[in-house]
Amino acid sequence: MTRAFEPAAPFARPVLDLARALVGAELLLDGVGGVIVETEAYARHDAASHSCRGPTPRNRAMFGPPGRAYVYRSYGIHWCFNVVGGEEPGCAVLVRALEPTRGLERMRARRGLDDPRLLCAGPGRLCQALGLDASHDGADLGSAPFALAFGAGEPALVAGPRIGISRNAEAPWRFGLAGSRFLSRPFPRAPARPAAPASA
DSSP, rough: OOOOSSSSSGSSSOOHHHHHTTTTTTEEEEEEEEEEEEEEEETTTTTTTTTTTOOOOOTTTGGGGTEEEEEEEEEETEEEEEEEEESTTTOOOEEEEEEEOOHHHHHHHTTHHHHHGGBBBSHHHHHHHHHHOGGGGGGGTTSSEHHHHHHHOOOOOOEEEESSSSSSTTTTEEEEEEEEEEEEOOOOOOOOOOOOOOOO
């Protein structure tokens, strides 16, 4: 089951909470998509965030209303999709991967492969599979062609460092659905606890 979509309200929460809440949400674009299984949070004054130096023509959507899309091209190659939110302007959540459940044939045609595990495992793959590009930057996620519904429960999550950044890289602001086969990359294993000393 999913909760009814409420414009802006679910997105105006601390960005780490939003990143966790989006895991398990259903994201569709023109009826194509699935369940979000991996996210990364980016805060206003986070050194790794596009917003850390203030508004620019590229990141203007990050400073707009919560519940909008922020879409940018990474390294001039791949599109990346973010959900704008947080308690202050300049925050967003990168959607890194989803489990495809609807419109798989359209995704396969766009991606040129069959394996469902590789259709949306990574920001660039996800955008290609869903047909996301710069034309969706700033779009309202509560209106067509988008549909976004938060999950009703609280799924088991794993957390770890974000991927592909050099600043504030140690922050454990990447979140994933525990046990999912559709993650972009496995999460680091938790360090083993030392054995308890033997009793005398």
